[in-house]
Amino acid sequence: MEFVHKPIMLTECLSALKIDPAGIYVDGTVGGAGHSKEIAKRLDYKKGGRLLCLDRDPDAVKTASERLKDFPQASVHHSNFSEIVCLLDSLNIDKIDGMLLDLGVSSFQLDCAERGFSFRNDAPLDMRMSKTGKSAKDVVNEYSEAELSKMIFTYSEERFARKIAAAIVRERQKKPIETTLELAEIIKGAMPAAAKREKNPCKRTFQAIRIEVNGELEHLKNALDDIFSKLNSGARLAIITFHSLEDRIVKQKYKEWCQGCTCPKDFPICVCGNTPKGKMTPNKAIEPNAEEQEQNPRSKCARLRVFEKL
Ligand SMILES: C[S@@+](CC[C@H](N)C(=O)[O-])C[C@H]1O[C@@H](n2cnc3c(N)ncnc32)[C@H](O)[C@@H]1O
Ligand SMILES: [Zn+2]
Structure with a gap:
């Protein structure tokens, strides 16, 4: 299958990274x-310019390796970005000059029916980016009703989370839930008629299960301080998020890094000694322009936040 993925906010990401042709960069x-190829083009191998490209999905690693084979400055690694410290240590790299994270699933993963990410194609319930560990089928068939309900609500704000969780538990008592379309029918069956008529009524629940299966928020939370520790002075971290839960994690961490003194306001002098570690540039999230939103509807919910280390 051809791997088509329009890089989101490509121009904005390239300018956010302020690429030095002799620098070391990471695409996590x-x-x-899509982004990596354009970053690689801007690096000078002879001057020491390097791009480390990571993905936890072995299929993405294969495709990216093929697409970057003419760029000696780029190397592709099968790794989770939350293992960045380990990876850099193994490559004897102390610090990097910039890093990009374009979170979530790729169009390829969504469109590749057998990966089981999509509620549009029938496939075994899987959704594992890394192709290892617990699958969507395990989550749907083994979590308690309370766990399912909490997970669906927390990760997607689905109003009918409780009804959907109850329907899943009811159905799986008859037989295990095995495929994406079986699950989609159960979700729709648990919703009132008006909600069922909405565009993609299953989208939120599928998103919640995917976030759970891949531990997406945990990996992001665990990675940020490690990434920070590996940034050179002046290096930039650019992160594209696709929903408010991810965006909140990034925004709060950037704020923490940028904040100086954390002493209570009524303290006459600073006793914490905390100083700002960098700045957000710009101060708020960048959104795709109207043209990109029109050409690529998937970009609509994307937000890019950029941090520069002092
Ligand atoms: C939105 S796509 C990136 C698309 C890419 N920027 C491009 O232009 O082609 C997200 C990719 O990140 C990978 N991914 C998600 N979470 C990851 C993690 N914690 N560590 C490594 N890769 C991850 C997914 O497997 C997927 O291939
Ligand atoms: Zn203070």
């Missing part, structure tokens, strides 16, 4: 190498 989510 290489996917189909």
